[in-house]
Amino acid sequence: MKIPRLTDTTLRDGDHAVSHSYTPEQVRAIVKDLDEAGVPVIEVSHGSGLNGSTIQQGFSTHNEYDLIKAAVETAKRAKIASLFVPGIGTSKELREAAELGISVIRIAVHCTEADVTEQYFRLAKELGLETVGFLMMSHTQPASVLREQAKLMESYGADCVYVVDSAGALVQSGVRERVSALKEALSIQVGFHAHNNLGLAIGNTITALEAGADQIDGTLRGLGAGAGNAPTEVLVAVLNKMNIETEISLAILMDSAEEKIAPLMQSPIVIDRGNLSSGYAGVYNSFLLHVKHAAEKFGVGVSEIMEELGKRQAVAGQEDWIIDVAVELAEKKGLTV
Numbered sequence: 001m002k003i004p005r006l007t008d009t010t011l012r013d014g015d016h017a018v019s020h021s022y023t024p025e026q027v028r029a030i031v032k033d034l035d036e037a038g039v040p041v042i043e044v045s046h047g048s049g050l051n052g053s054t055i056q057q058g059f060s061t062h063n064e065y066d067l068i069k070a071a072v073e074t075a076k077r078a079k080i081a082s083l084f085v086p087g088i089g090t091s092k093e094l095r096e097a098a099e100l101g102i103s104v105i106r107i108a109v110h111c112t113e114a115d116v117t118e119q120y121f122r123l124a125k126e127l128g129l130e131t132v133g134f135l136m137m138s139h140t141q142p143a144s145v146l147r148e149q150a151k152l153m154e155s156y157g158a159d160c161v162y163v164v165d166s167a168g169a170l171v172q173s174g175v176r177e178r179v180s181a182l183k184e185a186l187s188i189q190v191g192f193h194a195h196n197n198l199g200l201a202i203g204n205t206i207t208a209l210e211a212g213a214d215q216i217d218g219t220l221r222g223l224g225a226g227a228g229n230a231p232t233e234v235l236v237a238v239l240n241k242m243n244i245e246t247e248i249s250l251a252i253l254m255d256s257a258e259e260k261i262a263p264l265m266q267s268p269i270v271i272d273r274g275n276l277s278s279g280y281a282g283v284y285n286s287f288l289l290h291v292k293h294a295a296e297k298f299g300v301g302v303s304e305i306m307e308e309l310g311k312r313q314a315v316a317g318q319e320d321w322i323i324d325v326a327v328e329l330a331e332k333k334g335l336t337v
Contacts, residue, residue, distance in 0.1 A: 001244055005215045007041040007104075008034050008232050009193075010261065011071065012083050014223035015047035016286065018264050020060040024070040026264070030220070031074040033256035037249040039232070041104060044071040045082040047225065048286075049108065050089035050097055057088065065100060072101035079103035079130070086116050091123055098127040107153075108134030108164070111141050114149040114156075121156035132191065132215075133161040139169040139282050140313050143181035150182050150190075160189035160215055165204065168197025168226055168275075169282035172207040179211035191215035194230045196222060197279020199271055201230035202238060209244075220253065221261040226285030227275035233257050277303040281310030287322060294326035299335050 011027055027044065034042050046052030046064050053060040071080045081104035082097050094105065105124045107117050117133065124131045133153035135146055150161040163178045170178075175192065182190045192208035194201040194217070205216050218232030233253035239246050271279075274288050283291075283306050291309070295302045308325045330337050 001209055003244055003246060004209055004213060005040055006246065006248065007043055007081060007215065007217045008039045008219060009043040009217050009229065010219040010223055012043040012045050012047060013225060013229055014219045016225040017223045017269065018266060020046060020053065020058050022067055023062055024066050027067045027070045028074045030256065030260055031071045033252055033260060035075045035078045037252035038247050039078055041079045041081050042071060042075060043081040043083060043106065044068050048088055049083040049085040050093040052088055065096060068097060068100050068102060081106055083108055084120060086120055094120060094123060095127065098129055102129065104130040104132060106132040106134050108136055111135035111138050111146055111149055114152040117153060118156045121153065121158055125157045131158050133158040134164050135162060136164045136166045137284065138163045138165060138178055139167060139174060143177045146178055147181045147185045150186055154186050154188050158188060160191050161186065162191035162193050164193045165195055167282050167284055168195030168279040170204060171200060172204055175204045175207045176211045179208045179213050183212040189214035193217040195224065195285060196227040196229065197271065197275050202234055205230045205235060206238065220257040222269055223261055223265065226278055226288060227271045228269040274302050277306035281306040283309045290322050294322050298326040298330040298337060300326055300329040304329055
């Protein structure tokens with residue numbers, strides 16, 4: 001098995017888990033550790049991507065460009081990446097991040113909407129950035145659909161396309177099928193991004209590598225949306241046990257996870273009822289807080305709402321469905337709405 005390129009996204013996906021409260025000082029400290037450990041790529045932005053600090057996505061305590069600037073100034077070897085979601089970010093934010101010195105942009109859309117990314121891949125290439133495509137909610141579509149969407153991203157200039165398990169809903173056979181399909185269809189690299197709602201983030205990432213994935217993601221302490229991500233330090237430990245030499249210092253990662261990340265955690269990241277319901281139903285992780293509020297307001301169960309949202313394949317941008325579903329379920333139970 002080849003050595004994968006690891007991107008640590010503690011300072012992007014982990015941003016969700018700390019309520020978008022990272023400070024420049026925290027970014028510098030975490031980037032310093034990751035860089036010294038030898039992590040090749042470090043992703044920094046609002047959890048929902050550039051320009052994500054909004055009432056819909058959650059306001060950041062500090063301007064994300066200050067955080068990106070701190071990361072770029074601190075890293076000596078690692079590339080700094082940012083996430084970009086068309087419709088949340090615009091060309092303006094992409095240009096500003098490039099001017100600050102990011103090296104990699106990861107352009108993320110629902111896995112059936114690659115056609116909206118063309119202008120941003122083209123612009124990123126003009127700006128001299130490495131480009132990565134993110135096919136989010138990949139569990140909702142068969143491998144054949146993902147293959148065609150990935151080929152579109154490749155034609156627009158992507159250097160790599162990721163299978164993204166946004167809800168932590170994939171099991172290993174699904175990962176293998178999807179990653180293999182992209183490897184067979186593309187001449188560029190393929191990546192995999194895991195969430196841990198079913199407890200499979202590490203196992204699924206290893207399965208992706210066995211299927212030929214070139215790039216993988218993790219976060220320190222598994223810090224991330226929902227039940228979190230594949231813990232970076234655990235990934236490196238497992239790869240070491242498999243005799244896959246990453247040249248990344250496990251000791252530094254473990255110290256950073258324990259001393260820098262653990263104190264920032266507002267609560268332990270566990271596979272509780274809500275997170276398991278999200279992964280089992282295949283519902284976008286960021287819906288969970290809204291679902292909990294709706295469940296309490298209308299007197300129905302979190303898992304009941306999740307199950308119905310999963311049947312409807314609710315995706316980001318359809319948060320209003322949560323209230324509709326909660327009301328319907330309450331009415332079926334004869335509850336006063």
